[in-house]
Amino acid sequence: MDIARQAAKKNGLRRYWLPIAVGAGVLVLVGLTQMVNGNGFSVDRDKLVFGEVQRGDFSVQVRGIGTLVPKNIQWLTANVDGYVEKIGVEAGAQVKKGDVIVTLTNHKLREELEESRWEMEAQAKENRAAEMSLDSELADLRTEASNAELDYESARLKLDAEGKLVGQGIVSKITYEQSKLAAEQSRQRIESKRARVRKMQENLAAMRDAHVARLNMLKNSHALIQQQIDDLEVRASIDGIVQEMPLKLGQHVSQGIQVARVAPHDDLIALLDVQDFQVRDIELGQKVVIDTRSSKINGTVARIDPAVVNGVVKVEVTLQGELPGDARPDLSVEGVIDVERKADALFVDRPSFAQSHQVATLYKVDGGTAQATRVELGRASTRHIEVVKGLEAGDRIIVSDTSAFENQPQIDIE
Numbered sequence: 001m002d003i004a005r006q007a008a009k010k011n012g013l014r015r016y017w018l019p020i021a022v023g024a025g026v027l028v029l030v031g032l033t034q035m036v037n038g039n040g041f042s043v044d045r046d047k048l049v050f051g052e053v054q055r056g057d058f059s060v061q062v063r064g065i066g067t068l069v070p071k072n073i074q075w076l077t078a079n080v081d082g083y084v085e086k087i088g089v090e091a092g093a094q095v096k097k098g099d100v101i102v103t104l105t106n107h108k109l110r111e112e113l114e115e116s117r118w119e120m121e122a123q124a125k126e127n128r129a130a131e132m133s134l135d136s137e138l139a140d141l142r143t144e145a146s147n148a149e150l151d152y153e154s155a156r157l158k159l160d161a162e163g164k165l166v167g168q169g170i171v172s173k174i175t176y177e178q179s180k181l182a183a184e185q186s187r188q189r190i191e192s193k194r195a196r197v198r199k200m201q202e203n204l205a206a207m208r209d210a211h212v213a214r215l216n217m218l219k220n221s222h223a224l225i226q227q228q229i230d231d232l233e234v235r236a237s238i239d240g241i242v243q244e245m246p247l248k249l250g251q252h253v254s255q256g257i258q259v260a261r262v263a264p265h266d267d268l269i270a271l272l273d274v275q276d277f278q279v280r281d282i283e284l285g286q287k288v289v290i291d292t293r294s295s296k297i298n299g300t301v302a303r304i305d306p307a308v309v310n311g312v313v314k315v316e317v318t319l320q321g322e323l324p325g326d327a328r329p330d331l332s333v334e335g336v337i338d339v340e341r342k343a344d345a346l347f348v349d350r351p352s353f354a355q356s357h358q359v360a361t362l363y364k365v366d367g368g369t370a371q372a373t374r375v376e377l378g379r380a381s382t383r384h385i386e387v388v389k390g391l392e393a394g395d396r397i398i399v400s401d402t403s404a405f406e407n408q409p410q411i412d413i414e
Contacts, residue, residue: 043405043411053397054346057342059340060339061338066272075261078254080232081254100233101242103232104253109228112225134200158182162176244260268327286300286339288317294324297319298320336382346387346393347385347387349399352401365395365397370413373397
């Protein structure tokens with residue numbers, strides 16, 4: 001009985017050998033077909049983006065993103081210490097030159113101004129009193145000088161009369177000599193009085209000069225304090241828009257502290273961030289188109305920052321013509337810089353991660369397959385890249401990301 005069961009099992013297994021052998025042959029045949037027609041790696045066509053190689057005028061462009069910034073930013077600072085009493089405008093407000101931005105208060109300055117005014121008035125009164133006293137003395141000296149002149153004139157007349165009479169013996173010689181001496185004394189007295197008058201005039205002039213200098217010093221001190229009080233009102237120095245207002249009511253502000261930032265609304269430049277490996281193609285004077293998302297502005301490259309920060313370089317663009325209404329400071333923009341134009345060049349839509357002046361492996365499409373092809377690339381633009389060798393006009397390649405099958409020599413496109 002046991003021998004009969006084992007024989008039955010062997011006969012059952014023989015019934016499955018033929019289907020198993022046929023299935024294995026089919027799998028081998030499919031594998032051989034795939035080895036002939038492809039490597040077995042398939043990609044959905046809808047997941048790929050294709051580009052066609054073209055021949056024609058090729059524009060080399062560099063793209064950068066950035067913002068519009070004022071060319072002439074004015075930082076307003078406090079010229080005196082004080083407390084914020086009133087904030088006239090907030091950030092974003094448009095102001096005219098001379099408009100009050102912030103009002104500060106400083107009670108000590110106002111007390112100093114009042115004391116300065118009192119001191120100036122007291123000095124002016126002292127000056128007037130001293131000058132009047134000297135004027136009175138000068139008047140007395142002038143009177144004395146006039147009297148001396150009269151006395152001399154009288155003595156001279158008497159001397160002339162006695163000179164005629166002395167020869168007739170009417171007047172003695174002694175009397176005549178005495179009169180002559182008296183006339184000489186009167187003449188010398190005149191000179192003395194006149195000298196005193198001149199000296200007093202000089203003293204008076206010197207005093208007045210000193211008084212003027214002293215009073216001017218007090219006036220200058222008063223004017224300085226008045227200017228400091230005027231500076232408690234911080235005013236806009238230009239027409240523009242308030243960019244920043246960091247102060248709060250009641251805040252103490254020290255001299256030299258920045259109070260507000262004002263920028264002109266129509267004197268803007270574009271500051272673009274450009275990748276460092278693309279900056280080597282940029283030169284001063286190259287044309288730029290700035291896109292504000294709602295309008296476009298023409299410009300030229302004005303400055304290239306020599307420093308690289310976080311892989312980007314700042315490129316300053318001077319804007320040309322009248323700015324559109326939406327142009328304002330800190331507006332995000334995109335700039336396209338025209339670097340070069342080549343005639344009769346081969347180019348294609350720029351594949352992902354493709355860089356200028358390198359040899360890259362690209363997938364050239366041929367019907368339902370794509371073959372890995374070594375391609376020498378030239379200058380890169382924002383959307384296109386130059387083909388130097390490896391492709392011809394009309395060839396189609398995959399320009400989307402190929403990292404999922406980058407090691408495959410060939411793929412099937414379904």
